[in-house]
Amino acid sequence: MARILLTGGAGYIGSHTFVALRDAGHQVMILDNFSNSDPDVVGRLGRLVGEDVTVIEGSVLDADLLAQVFSAEAYDGVVHFAARKAVGESVANPLDYAQTNIGGLTALMQAMKAAGVWRLVFSSTATVYGEPKVFPLTEDMPLSHTSPYAFTKVTCEHILAQAAQADPWQIGVLRYFNPVGAHPSALIGEDPRGIPDNLMPYIAKVAMGELARLTVHGNDYDTPDGTCWRDYIHVMDLARAHVLSMEALLDGRAHVVNIGTGTPVSVLEMHSAYQDVVGRDLPHVIGPRRPGDVPRLYADPARAREVLGFEADFGLSDMCQSSWDWVQAQSAGWRFNR
Numbered sequence: 001m002a003r004i005l006l007t008g009g010a011g012y013i014g015s016h017t018f019v020a021l022r023d024a025g026h027q028v029m030i031l032d033n034f035s036n037s038d039p040d041v042v043g044r045l046g047r048l049v050g051e052d053v054t055v056i057e058g059s060v061l062d063a064d065l066l067a068q069v070f071s072a073e074a075y076d077g078v079v080h081f082a083a084r085k086a087v088g089e090s091v092a093n094p095l096d097y098a099q100t101n102i103g104g105l106t107a108l109m110q111a112m113k114a115a116g117v118w119r120l121v122f123s124s125t126a127t128v129y130g131e132p133k134v135f136p137l138t139e140d141m142p143l144s145h146t147s148p149y150a151f152t153k154v155t156c157e158h159i160l161a162q163a164a165q166a167d168p169w170q171i172g173v174l175r176y177f178n179p180v181g182a183h184p185s186a187l188i189g190e191d192p193r194g195i196p197d198n199l200m201p202y203i204a205k206v207a208m209g210e211l212a213r214l215t216v217h218g219n220d221y222d223t224p225d226g227t228c229w230r231d232y233i234h235v236m237d238l239a240r241a242h243v244l245s246m247e248a249l250l251d252g253r254a255h256v257v258n259i260g261t262g263t264p265v266s267v268l269e270m271h272s273a274y275q276d277v278v279g280r281d282l283p284h285v286i287g288p289r290r291p292g293d294v295p296r297l298y299a300d301p302a303r304a305r306e307v308l309g310f311e312a313d314f315g316l317s318d319m320c321q322s323s324w325d326w327v328q329a330q331s332a333g334w335r336f337n338r
């Protein structure tokens with residue numbers, strides 16, 4: 001049993017990881033400023049783990065708060081989710097993204113260093129591979145960036161590598177591919193504000209009748225059906241990867257790994273799989289390409305298997321089913337009464 005702090009633990013991936021770490025027998029605390037999450041998630045996490053959950057409300061940019069947090073409790077490690085993640089918004093507000101994502105990491109690491117807490121799991125992304133030409137993507141490929149958001153994650157990875165040269169850090173970098181789906185209880189899931197940018201939440205809103213139709217962003221890419229390939233990973237699998245990552249660090253095994261399934265899925269294949277789960281046609285039209293999209297992005301998952309023993313359990317229909325259960329539960333409003 002380890003004592004673990006999750007920054008951004010009230011968010012989409014953090015909340016699922018909280019449950020997975022608790023289920024694995026660890027003691028877990030959350031630090032979150034709720035800038036992109038609903039405080040109601042705290043009650044729902046309490047239901048899932050069967051006892052009250054307390055969240056330290058505040059920012060990873062607050063050095064005084066971080067010093068208090070690390071002096072109040074002897075943590076064995078930290079999983080750092082807290083960040084801003086909207087690519088388009090990062091183009092409009094690059095300074096905010098640098099401040100939260102890079103400044104948040106350095107503030108956290110300074111506080112951890114002062115407290116002698118050296119184990120850190122970091123949320124990275126497939127977007128650090130830039131516009132790759134060779135597939136599947138392996139971890140030794142060069143890093144680059146096509147947005148301020150990606151720049152912050154590439155920079156964070158460099159900072160982590162440099163810090164590990166200077167001090168006895170044990171760091172796990174997880175490069176997530178496309179996380180989707182929700183907890184089978186439908187108590188926690190992804191709750192995008194406004195019109196979703198991402199494919200599965202968008203299809204879910206079409207299925208709910210909240211949006212009229214999916215626009216497929218381009219069908220003239222160099223893929224079999226002309227629509228972009230991505231490597232979608234169930235958030236339950238992703239959450240489990242964090243447990244394995246932290247346990248590897250407790251065992252002295254630092255790592256940088258892709259977390260994906262290794263199976264590319266096109267936009268039209270995703271649309272079709274969601275239709276199968278819902279049991280009816282979901283309207284879609286073909287639109288122009290979305291600026292900045294890369295045609296293909298999928299992982300070589302071999303290193304995660306070798307280093308962490310991680311392999312995805314869930315397939316595309318499980319991902320769609322859990323998303324569909326989640327959005328229906330949200331809409332029915334019975335999530336608080338279960």
Ligand SMILES: NC(=O)c1ccc[n+]([C@@H]2O[C@H](COP(=O)([O-])OP(=O)(O)OC[C@H]3O[C@@H](n4cnc5c(N)ncnc54)[C@H](O)[C@@H]3O)[C@@H](O)[C@H]2O)c1
Nearest residue numbers: 008011012013032033034035036037059060082083123125
């Ligand atoms: N969801 C994805 O598609 C995806 C893909 C690759 C990487 N990531 C990375 O994974 C991490 C988690 O992503 P997510 O999808 O769960 O995002 P999310 O927005 O749902 O969760 C992030 C959480 O961090 C909190 N937060 C933000 N700024 C904070 C601050 N200054 N101090 C304290 N808390 C703060 C938010 O309130 C939120 O609860 C992020 O670092 C993101 O960049 C996400």
Ligand SMILES: O=c1ccn([C@@H]2O[C@H](COP(=O)(O)OP(=O)(O)O[C@H]3O[C@H](CO)[C@@H](O)[C@H](O)[C@H]3O)[C@@H](O)[C@H]2O)c(=O)[nH]1
Nearest residue numbers: 125126127177178197198199202215216217228267290293
């Ligand atoms: O309404 C929509 C939304 C998306 N797409 C397409 O669906 C695919 C997937 O798009 P999306 O779900 O937005 O994911 P990505 O653009 O791959 O980006 C996500 O996945 C990356 C990691 O792979 C993260 O870095 C990003 O933050 C995260 O938004 C792309 O081809 C999009 O053009 C559509 O055709 N119509």
